[in-house]
Amino acid sequence: MSNLRNNRRGRRKIFRTVLIYFSTIIAVIFFIFPIYWLIATSLKTRAQAFSTPPLFVWEPTLRNFIDIFIKRQTEIEAITGQELELATGAETFFYNSFIVTFSSIAIATVIGVLAAYSFSRYQPHGTNTLMFFILSTRMLPAIVVAIPIYFFYRSLGLYNTHIGLILLYTMFNLPFAVWMMKSFFDEVPRDIEQAALVDGSNPIKVFYKIALPQVLVGLGATIGFLIINVWNEFLFALLLTERATRTVPVMIAGTRGEVGINWGLIAAIETLYILPALVLIFVLQRFLLRGMTFGTVRGAK
Amino acid sequence: MTRVEIRGLRKSYGTVEALRGLDLVVESGALVALLGPTGAGKTTTLKCIAGVEEPDDGDILFDGESVLGIPAWRRNVAMFFQSYALYPHLSVYDNIAYPLREQKMSKDEIDKMVKSVAEKLRISLLLDRKEPSTLSGGEMQRVALARTLVRKPLVFLLDEPISNLDAKLREEMRTEFKRLHKELKQTIIYATPDYLEAFAIAEKVAVIKDGMILQYDTPINLLKRPKNRFVATFIGSPTINLLKGVVRRGVRGWEFSAPGLRLELVEVGGASSKIYDGLEVEMAIRPHDIVLEAQQNANTFKAKVLAAERLGYETVVTLSVGEVELKTVSKGMRLYRYGEEVSISIPGDRVILFDVSSGEAIY
Numbered sequence: 003m004s005n006l007r008n009n010r011r012g013r014r015k016i017f018r019t020v021l022i023y024f025s026t027i028i029a030v031i032f033f034i035f036p037i038y039w040l041i042a043t044s045l046k047t048r049a050q051a052f053s054t055p056p057l058f059v060w061e062p063t064l065r066n067f068i069d070i071f072i073k074r075q076t077e078i079e080a081i082t083g084q085e086l087e088l089a090t091g092a093e094t095f096f097y098n099s100f101i102v103t104f105s106s107i108a109i110a111t112v113i114g115v116l117a118a119y120s121f122s123r124y125q126p127h128g129t130n131t132l133m134f135f136i137l138s139t140r141m142l143p144a145i146v147v148a149i150p151i152y153f154f155y156r157s158l159g160l161y162n163t164h165i166g167l168i169l170l171y172t173m174f175n176l177p178f179a180v181w182m183m184k185s186f187f188d189e190v191p192r193d194i195e196q197a198a199l200v201d202g203s204n205p206i207k208v209f210y211k212i213a214l215p216q217v218l219v220g221l222g223a224t225i226g227f228l229i230i231n232v233w234n235e236f237l238f239a240l241l242l243t244e245r246a247t248r249t250v251p252v253m254i255a256g257t258r259g260e261v262g263i264n265w266g267l268i269a270a271i272e273t274l275y276i277l278p279a280l281v282l283i284f285v286l287q288r289f290l291l292r293g294m295t296f297g298t299v300r301g302a303k
Numbered sequence: 304m305t306r307v308e309i310r311g312l313r314k315s316y317g318t319v320e321a322l323r324g325l326d327l328v329v330e331s332g333a334l335v336a337l338l339g340p341t342g343a344g345k346t347t348t349l350k351c352i353a354g355v356e357e358p359d360d361g362d363i364l365f366d367g368e369s370v371l372g373i374p375a376w377r378r379n380v381a382m383f384f385q386s387y388a389l390y391p392h393l394s395v396y397d398n399i400a401y402p403l404r405e406q407k408m409s410k411d412e413i414d415k416m417v418k419s420v421a422e423k424l425r426i427s428l429l430l431d432r433k434e435p436s437t438l439s440g441g442e443m444q445r446v447a448l449a450r451t452l453v454r455k456p457l458v459f460l461l462d463e464p465i466s467n468l469d470a471k472l473r474e475e476m477r478t479e480f481k482r483l484h485k486e487l488k489q490t491i492i493y494a495t496p497d498y499l500e501a502f503a504i505a506e507k508v509a510v511i512k513d514g515m516i517l518q519y520d521t522p523i524n525l526l527k528r529p530k531n532r533f534v535a536t537f538i539g540s541p542t543i544n545l546l547k548g549v550v551r552r553g554v555r556g557w558e559f560s561a562p563g564l565r566l567e568l569v570e571v572g573g574a575s576s577k578i579y580d581g582l583e584v585e586m587a588i589r590p591h592d593i594v595l596e597a598q599q600n601a602n603t604f605k606a607k608v609l610a611a612e613r614l615g616y617e618t619v620v621t622l623s624v625g626e627v628e629l630k631t632v633s634k635g636m637r638l639y640r641y642g643e644e645v646s647i648s649i650p651g652d653r654v655i656l657f658d659v660s661s662g663e664a665i666y
Contacts, residue, residue, distance in 0.1 A: 196355035197388035199375040201450070202405035215392040 037276070044269035051265050066270035092271060094246075095253040099275075101164055102239075102249060103232045106171035111225055113172075114179025119209060121180070122187035123195070133184070136177045144174075144237055152241050162244045170242070171232045178231070179224055186220030187213065222289030226282065233279060250275050305365050305457040305490045306331040307352065312361035314347055314514075321347040322358070323514040329492055331366070334484045336505035337494040340537070344514040345494035346385060349460040352492065353382045365457060376405075381456040383464045385494075387447040389435040396430045399449045420453045423479070440467045452483070459491040465500070477503045498538045510534050526589070528655070532662035535587050535655060541619050541630045543587045547659070550582045559586050559654065563625015567601050569651035577658070577665045584665070585657045592653040593631040595620065596645055603648040611639040622647065 043051050045062035070092040121129050151170070152161075160166030190213055198212045199205070214221075236251040243252065254275065257268050307329040314322040322344050329335045337345045350356040352363055354375030362369050370378055381402070390398050396417060403413045421427045424445045435443060444467045451459065465476045481504060484491055495501050501508045502522040509519040510533075518530045529535035535543050548561035557578060559566040566586070606622035606629070613636050620639055622629050624647070631647060639645075656665050 191386065191388070193384045193386045193388035194390060196350065196353075196375075197382070197384050197450075198390070198401070199355050200353045200378075200380060200382045201402035201454075202376050202379075204374070204376045207405075212390060 040269050040276075041273050043265055044273045046266050048264060048266055051269075066264075066266040067274075069267055070270055070274070092250075092253065092274075095248055095250045096274070098164070098243075098247055099233065099249040099251075102167045102171065103229060105164070105168045106175065106232055107225060107228045109168070109172045110175040110179050110228060111221070114176055114224070115183050115214075115221065117176075118180045118183035119187050119213060122184050123213075133181070136180055139173070140177050148237060148241055151238070155242055161242055162247050164247055166242055167239065167247065167249070170238055171235065174235075175228045175231060179228060182224045182227070183217065183220060186217040186224075190216050219289055222286050226286040226289055229282060230279065304331045304488060306367070307458055307490055307492065308364040308367070309348070309352070310362045310364070312348065312351060312363070313359045314344075314351060314356065315359055321514055322351070322361075324361070325511070325515055327509055327516055327519065329490055332488045332490055333507065334480075334491040334493060334505050336501035336508045337492060337511055338496070338498055338501040338508050338537075339494075339511035340496055343511045345496075345511055346462055347514075348511070349382060349462050349492065349494055352458065353380045353460055354378045355382075379456050380458050380460060381451045381454040382460040383447055383451040383462055385462040385466075387443045389443055389447055389450075391434070391436055393435070394430075395426070395432045395435060395438070395446050398435060398446055399430075399453055402450065402454050416453050417449075420449045424449050424452075441469060441472065444468060457490070459489055461491065461493045463495055464493070466495070466497070473500075480504050499540075510537065512537075527653075528664070529587075530664050532585065532587070532657045532664075535657070535664075539589055539591075541590045541632065543589050544593075544629045545657075546586045546588075546627050546629075548584060548586055550578055550580065550584055550656070552580045559584070559656070561586070561625070561627055564604065564627055566649060566654065567651050568654060568656075578656075583659045585659055587655045587657060588629075588649055588653060590619065590630045590632045592650060593629065594648045594650070595631055595633045596647075601648075602651055603646055606645055606647050608639045608641060608643040608645060610641070613638075620645075 044066050045064070046057065046060060047063055047065065050057050050060050120126065121133060126132075155161040155166055160169070194216075195208050195212055198208045203211060234251060235249075236255070239249040240252045240255070243249065250271070254268060254271055257264070257271065307327075309325060309327040312322050312325040313320075325344065325348060327335075327337075327348075337348060339345055347356060351358045354370070354373065358371070363371060390401065393401065399417045399420065400413050403416060408416075417430070418427065421430055426442065426445050426449060429438065429442060429446065432438065435446060438446065444464070448464055451461065451464075465473045468476060477500065480491075480493070493501070493504060498508075506521065507519065508522055508525055510517045510525065512533055518525060518534050520528075525534060525538050529538065532545070536545070546561050546564070548559050548564070551558045551560055553567060555567060557568045559568055604624050606624045608620060609623055609628065610621040612619040615636070616634065618633050618635065618637060618639070620631050620633060622631060622645070629647075657663065658665050
């Protein structure tokens with residue numbers, strides 16, 4: 003009797019486990035598939051990419067990846083003698099993306115962390131008003147200020163410069179950095195910093211020897227979010243750059259083939275483009291999780 | 304050796320007044336206990352002395368000189384925080400070594416001092432633990448204590464330093480503090496909510512409540528001559544007996560009368576001028592002062608046993624006299640039966656009278 007019941011319970015348990023695994027696999031496939039298809043397309047020739055039904059087994063080619071960087075004379079060019087603007091020399095765009103992302107995030111993080119610490123610990127007069135003011139700069143849709151900023155940048159000579167994009171992205175990211183870091187600093191118990199003061203550390207030492215090490219997780223999360231913001235920014239990059247300072251998202255949008263759109267080429271650029279983000283998110287995974295839940299997942303160590 | 308003087312200290316957090324004109328003088332090299340319930344202002348007082356909180360008003364002087372202008376990191380005060388405030392990202396060793404490193408001591412010297420204090424507090428085995436958050440409460444407390452005691456400051460401020468230790472270790476630590484104090488001859492201010500701890504350690508105890516010192520006296524005086532009702536009830540176990548009644552002029556002097564109880568008062572140091580016939584008072588008598596199974600004399604009453612708690616070396620007996628209830632303590636383990644009749648006597652010179660409205664002692 004009890005054996006039978008155990009049996010039934012056991013069978014139900016197996017059924018449950020199978021169901022959970024099955025639905026997990028379905029969900030993972032659903033989300034992974036676009037990325038798989040992207041990478042797969044980047045390894046196909048033009049003909050393979052357009053084949054119907056879609057090819058699932060083919061001989062992969064690295065042609066697209068080489069084409070991104072090295073110029074090769076196309077048949078059309080050979081015939082017409084006219085040069086097409088192709089997506090060659092992609093290293094410039096990747097370099098632009100890197101330099102703009104890295105610089106603006108470095109500036110936004112340093113200023114943001116210092117500001118957040120001051121707001122959290124010293125609470126200057128009007129802290130709430132200032133915090134709201136900082137946030138309010140993010141309340142307008144970016145496109146509303148796009149045209150004024152375009153003219154503004156042209157007259158200031160910031161148009162088509164790295165520093166222009168860096169300043170703009172720093173401005174966009176600061177509110178986010180300040181708000182997020184403040185919430186992490188707020189969580190650090192005051193007694194710990196007071197203990198360090200009594201132990202002979204001046205406030206600057208207390209900041210970098212005691213407070214900062216305790217918000218490292220939060221700092222990682224903040225930087226992660228900022229990188230995604232800047233790395234993927236399209237609108238202002240399109241508006242404020244020309245070929246010399248163009249970033250990768252704009253380059254992707256402008257990529258053509260010699261005839262029609264060369265999806266293999268675009269897929270190859272995109273594959274390279276999402277790679278840093280993928281690696282980064284993999285590394286910062288636990289920080290990001292904590293950032294999103296703002297400290298509610300306590301045991302996530 | 305530093306004399307600490309606090310004058311009219313005031314501190315508010317928003318609308319909450321934590322300190323309301325606190326005065327205290329701690330003589331050079333003295334160990335003084337700051338005794339009071341939670342929320343009395345003990346921690347705020349210590350934090351003001353340490354310099355991590357700025358008082359709104361008043362002054363703090365070390366050896367006669369105001370220290371309010373000296374920031375916490377240069378005031379040379381060591382403080383034990385009630386919340387331990389261990390640095391979570393540092394190992395146990397680094398936690399204890401932190402204040403020494405801030406003083407730019409040599410590595411060998413630091414190592415020697417950390418190891419010796421760790422041995423004293425029996426945490427030598429914990430020294431290389433990486434994350435203080437994995438320690439037990441008692442271990443954290445000892446690490447925090449080590450971080451405080453490793454220093455040679457002007458003043459030690461200890462905020463409930465042994466409240467979380469188990470009973471045996473707590474007893475040892477009390478002795479350790481006394482020994483340490485004798486050795487270092489340092490000024491120590493010790494905050495605690497436990498009057499036994501305060502009495503065991505300190506020569507003088509300041510009872511604090513609502514941000515003010517109610518009485519600053521030796522333990523024996525706090526027990527025998529509390530200045531007000533709060534001090535009387537906060538100190539002593541079992542709690543002092545309090546009876547509402549009226550003062551009357553009797554045949555041989557003042558008498559206290561409550562329903563079913565009439566007590567002759569013996570004047571000590573002259574009756575206060577505040578006493579008059581018909582004055583409503585609260586009479587207080589310590590359970591230990593009531594004599595059980597007394598010989599016939601003045602102030603002897605028949606009483607009925609209501610309950611008896613046998614605590615080993617003494618027994619707490621709850622009695623009813625007339626319409627009032629009293630607690631008393633008898634030595635030993637004698638068994639009292641419910642309803643048993645005993646005679647008690649209340650020594651008239653041990654009685655304290657409090658004004659009903661103000662709670663101040665008047666006799």
